[in-house]
Amino acid sequence: MKHLTRHITLVAALVGALSLAAPLAAQAQSxxxxxxxxxxxxxxxxxxxxxxxxxxxxxxxxxxxxxxxxNALKSATEKFERDAPTMSENQRNTRQRQLVEQDRDFQRKRREFQEDLNARKNEELSQVLDHANKVVKQVAEAENYDVILQEAVYINPKHDITDKVLKAMNGGK
Known part of the structure; x- marks a missing residue:
């Protein structure tokens, strides 16, 4: 009898646990x-x-x-290397300093160009991303998504909505 009571209690606990788990399983499926x-x-x-x-x-x-x-700096450097043996030491030193100064100027301009380009690229891409995020939100709300990820280690291709977002961003419905 004691064994039967314990068995009935175990069955009742199991049924109770299953009844609690059923709504959670339904929620997980949705x-x-x-x-x-x-x-x-x-x-x-x-x-x-x-x-x-x-x-x-x-x-x-x-x-x-x-x-x-x-290209001009490269040509000037090559010319200097060809002409250096026939130049006086004073001419060589002067020309070498000029080339070093030209190279510094070139490197500075190249660095400034790259910084300006990167800043503008970030501005432009930020606008694209803002628009994409608005479209993602619209798609998510229209199709009842709970979460949309932009970074993932692995994603099953059936969950990829990039084509839908691109179509909406590019004006197609």
């Missing part, structure tokens, strides 16, 4: 997650492509000037 690949957004969204074109136009003149200055 959880909906998605993933957005931001690298693809930055490559494929019309806004990202337009930003890239805008940056190329904005910085192409400065880039060409840097390339030209770098």
């Amino acid at each position: 959880f909906k997650a998605g993933f957005v690949n931001t690298d693809r957004i930055f490559r494929e969204a019309d806004g990202a492509k337009a930003a890239q074109t805008k940056l190329e136009q904005e910085f192409s003149r400065r880039e060409k000037e840097l390339v030209d200055q770098g």
Whole structure:
């Protein structure tokens, strides 16, 4: 009898636990997650492509000037190396100082160019990301997603909603 009571108590506890677990299982099945690949957004969204074109136009003149200055410095250095044996020591030292100064100027301009380009690229990509995040939120709300991830170690391709987001960002519904 004692054994039977213990068995009935165990069965009752098990039934109670299952009744508590059933709503949790139902809730877990209704959880909906998605993933957005931001690298693809930055490559494929019309806004990202337009930003890239805008940056190329904005910085192409400065880039060409840097390339030209770098080529001129290289030519001047090669000429110096050819002519150095026939120059006086004073001429050699003077020309060497001029080349070092030209190289410093070139390196400074190249550094400034890269910093300016990076700053502008960050501004443009930030605008693209802001727009993407708004679209992701719209898709998430419209399709009842509980969470949308942008970074993941692994994602099952069936949860990738990047195509939907790109389509919405690029004007297609």
